[in-house]
Amino acid sequence: MSTDQTVVHELLVSEEAFAIIAEAIRVLSIETLKFQKLRDVVSHCLEQLPAFTDEAAALYEEHLPFDGRVRIYLRLDQPSNLKFDRLRIALCERIGDHCGVREAVIFCAFAVSRPKLFSCE
Numbered sequence: 001m002s003t004d005q006t007v008v009h010e011l012l013v014s015e016e017a018f019a020i021i022a023e024a025i026r027v028l029s030i031e032t033l034k035f036q037k038l039r040d041v042v043s044h045c046l047e048q049l050p051a052f053t054d055e056a057a058a059l060y061e062e063h064l065p066f067d068g069r070v071r072i073y074l075r076l077d078q079p080s081n082l083k084f085d086r087l088r089i090a091l092c093e094r095i096g097d098h099c100g101v102r103e104a105v106i107f108c109a110f111a112v113s114r115p116k117l118f119s120c121e
Contacts, residue, residue: 007081011102014068021072024109038074038105045108046083050118052094059110059117061095066106074105 013021021038028036028044052060076084088104099107111118 005078006075007078009074009076009101009105011072011074011105012068013066013070013072013102013106015070016063017066017068017102017106018070018072020063020106020113021109024112027113038072039076041112042074042076042084042105042108043080045111046080046087048111048115050107050111050115052091053117056110056114056117057095059114060107063106064103066102074101 021041024041025036025038028041084101084104087107088099088101091104091107092099
């Protein structure tokens with residue numbers, strides 16, 4: 001039995017945000033030739049450490065807000081969750097507004113599905 005702790009984030013997203021996430025899963029699945037999950041999209045993003053370009057910021061802000069009625073879950077191990085939280089905080093600083101887990105997930109989805117709009121640090 002594993003002693004690793006996991007964190008489960010329950011998110012309510014809009015239909016449009018769900019489509020953005022689904023597109024990222026599709027793109028990553030095709031890229032890796034293996035079916036992927038939301039956790040894989042977030043992990044891939046955390047490995048690349050993408051940063052906003054002006055074009056990415058405009059695209060992201062154009063799709064705000066992301067809240068809605070579609071329920072999804074994100075399960076991360078503790079180390080990944082710590083990295084994800086640092087990414088979320090950096091995103092808050094970049095957009096100058098509060099950024100929750102939902103917004104950070106959408107950031108990761110955009111970074112995976114439209115990598116040319118993001119730069120790696």
